[in-house]
Amino acid sequence: MRVQLKLILDCEPDDAWRALRSPTVLQELYGPLLTLAPDSPMPTLWEPGAMHVTMKGAGVVSVGRQLIDLDFDLKRMPGVRILVDNGRPLSGPLALLDGWHHRMAVAPAPGNPGKTLYRDRLDITGPAAVALWMPLWTMWQWRGLRLTQMAPHWAFEPVQPEPVQPQPAAEANNPEN
Structure with a gap:
């Protein structure tokens, strides 16, 4: 079964x-619904590799452990960057799934290279997939809403406001001076 998003x-x-x-x-994306407690310190930016995390509902109740195992696909198509999570749920309700394959892709938006075409696809398999599809679909809708809200604030260097031009003093405009 598949859950996916396609957003600008x-x-x-x-x-x-x-x-x-x-x-x-x-x-920030999942908070305050879910928090991730890593087994080791989180890096500033993820690179390819694996990390174990405990997911907690509302930051309190453990809802399972997850292996996050990242790889990057940067050569499939020019201008498209794909983050692939080959990890899997290790415990909790999601561990009932037999398969978990998560891909997130970014590319310039068609017709507007200043915006991003974002695609997010999760494929799950196993007998529990039917029961877990709706909760995961609901979570993906939350993801989409949060991504849309957060994206305008991701600029590495915020756009600086235009400098205010000084107005000439009223006296400078007075012909009597």
């Missing part, structure tokens, strides 16, 4: 890629 995010593709690789953004 209001941010540059480079900013979306950096955000996808950020454990801090992941924590």
Whole structure:
């Protein structure tokens, strides 16, 4: 079974890629519904590799352990960057699934390279997939809403406001001076 999202995010593709690789953004994405407690310190940006985390509902109740095992696919298509999570649930309700394959892709939005085409696809298998599809679909809708809300704030260097031009003093405009 499959759960997926396809969104246009209001941010540059480079900013979306950096955000996808950020454990801090992941924590913000799911909070306060779920929190992730890693077994080892989280890096600033994820690189390919594995990490074990405990997921907690509302930051209190353990809902299971998860193996996050990341890899990057940067060569499939020009301009498309894919983060692949080959991890899996280790305990809790999601561990009833036989298969878990999660991919997130970013690319310039068609017709608007200043925005990001974001695609998120989770494939699950096993007898429990039918029962768990609706809760996962609901969680993915939450993800989509949160990603849309968060994306405009991902700029690495915030856009600086235009400087205010000084107005000439009223006296400078007075012909009597």
